[in-house]
Amino acid sequence: MVISWPTRLTTLCLCAFTFSAFTCNIAHALEQVATSEIADITESATPRAASTESQGHQADGDDEGHKGNGERLSEKNENQHTSQAKPAKSATIRLAESDAIFQEITALSKEKRQKLRIIALAPHIVESMFEVGAGQQIIATTAHADYPEAAKDILQIGNYARLQIEKIVQLQPDVVIAWKTGNPGDDLSRLRKYKVKVIYSNPTTLSQVADELLILGQLTGRETAAEQAASAYTTQLNSLKTRYAQQAPIRTFYELWSRPLRTVANNAWPQQQLALCGAQNPFAHANDDYPSVGLEQVLVTLPQVIIQPTQHAADTPDALNWAKWQHIPAAQNGFIFHPNADKVHRMTSRMLDEVALMCEQIDKARQFYQANSPVSE
Numbered sequence: 124m125v126i127s128w129p130t131r132l133t134t135l136c137l138c139a140f141t142f143s144a145f146t147c148n149i150a151h152a153l154e155q156v157a158t159s160e161i162a163d164i165t166e167s168a169t170p171r172a173a174s175t176e177s178q179g180h181q182a183d184g185d186d187e188g189h190k191g192n193g194e195r196l197s198e199k200n201e202n203q204h205t206s207q208a209k210p211a212k213s214a215t216i217r218l219a220e221s222d223a224i225f226q227e228i229t230a231l232s233k234e235k236r237q238k239l240r241i242i243a244l245a246p247h248i249v250e251s252m253f254e255v256g257a258g259q260q261i262i263a264t265t266a267h268a269d270y271p272e273a274a275k276d277i278l279q280i281g282n283y284a285r286l287q288i289e290k291i292v293q294l295q296p297d298v299v300i301a302w303k304t305g306n307p308g309d310d311l312s313r314l315r316k317y318k319v320k321v322i323y324s325n326p327t328t329l330s331q332v333a334d335e336l337l338i339l340g341q342l343t344g345r346e347t348a349a350e351q352a353a354s355a356y357t358t359q360l361n362s363l364k365t366r367y368a369q370q371a372p373i374r375t376f377y378e379l380w381s382r383p384l385r386t387v388a389n390n391a392w393p394q395q396q397l398a399l400c401g402a403q404n405p406f407a408h409a410n411d412d413y414p415s416v417g418l419e420q421v422l423v424t425l426p427q428v429i430i431q432p433t434q435h436a437a438d439t440p441d442a443l444n445w446a447k448w449q450h451i452p453a454a455q456n457g458f459i460f461h462p463n464a465d466k467v468h469r470m471t472s473r474m475l476d477e478v479a480l481m482c483e484q485i486d487k488a489r490q491f492y493q494a495n496s497p498v499s500e
Contacts, residue, residue: 236344
């Protein structure tokens with residue numbers, strides 16, 4: 124399959140736009156979609172009948188784990204965690220395909236685990252490592268790992284598209300923590316051939332951020348700090364679920380990318396966030412997690428809220444100027460919000476703080492429409 128230059132240019136621009144490895148992973152996956160296939164996705168993204176959309180913000184994907192473009196996330200499984208007050212002290216998930224290595228490392232003494240030399244191959248892994256107190260053990264990472272501030276000083280040995288295999292081997296890490304769906308699969312295979320110990324990060328639901336904190340705590344001998352961080356995260360997540368679970372749905376369009384116009388659906392990571400806030404995505408049941416949609420398709424849904432994640436939560440010239448279409452309620456009433464893309468697109472506890480703010484903004488719009496009989500209804 125030949126990938127057109129416009130598609131490749133979209134990939135490069137999308138990565139530069141958000142400085143987010145998560146979004147770059149989406150873009151990288153899009154390179155695998157030919158122009159004709161994108162057209163098919165656009166056509167299939169038309170909102171379904173009202174009987175289907177009346178399900179509101181609940182994602183109905185039966186599948187879990189990775190399935191192609193980006194991460195497939197199961198909101199159905201998320202609901203099973205609502206009543207959980209705090210995460211179990213023994214993580215309920217394992218880093219896929221690496222149980223033996225995980226068990227080998229966790230069998231070491233706490234002192235030895237706290238001295239492991241670790242390469243972390245994604246920004247979200249770096250953030251979570253610092254959160255459990257193991258940031259100083261990271262000897263190398265990938266591009267865009269920029270939080271906390273100390274992460275900017277870590278050696279970078281690749282990006283979402285390619286890893287510097289020779290450099291990684293030369294560094295002789297005790298273990299590499301890779302992102303299962305965000306790092307090049309062929310490079311990870313080469314690392315294993317060089318007998319480099321690789322374990323995987325693969326959070327696929329909002330609740331699994333807490334599980335990953337526990338796992339990283341076990342790997343680095345910092346169980347207590349990890350348990351505290353995971354418990355605080357889970358408490359905040361459950362609080363948001365409780366607060367917005369019974370709220371009236373509000374039509375919300377999520378602008379992931381503007382050229383071509385692309386949104387989120389099904390079990391996509393941002394779709395789970397919309398669901399958490401009680402937002403109703405008109406494209407939630409498209410055939411793809413990150414469908415390309417036509418501007419006209421969006422306008423006819425009359426979105427009440429528009430979400431435009433941007434770097435540093437600010438306006439950007441690359442985003443669509445929705446104020447040009449004053450017939451849609453979101454533009455009429457100024458309900459166009461700009462969460463920080465680097466936060467909402469990373470699977471970390473810091474993400475949840477930004478999502479909580481986004482939920483508050485959506486709820487402010489909800490209350491406005493309920494009090495003012497919106498034109499669109």
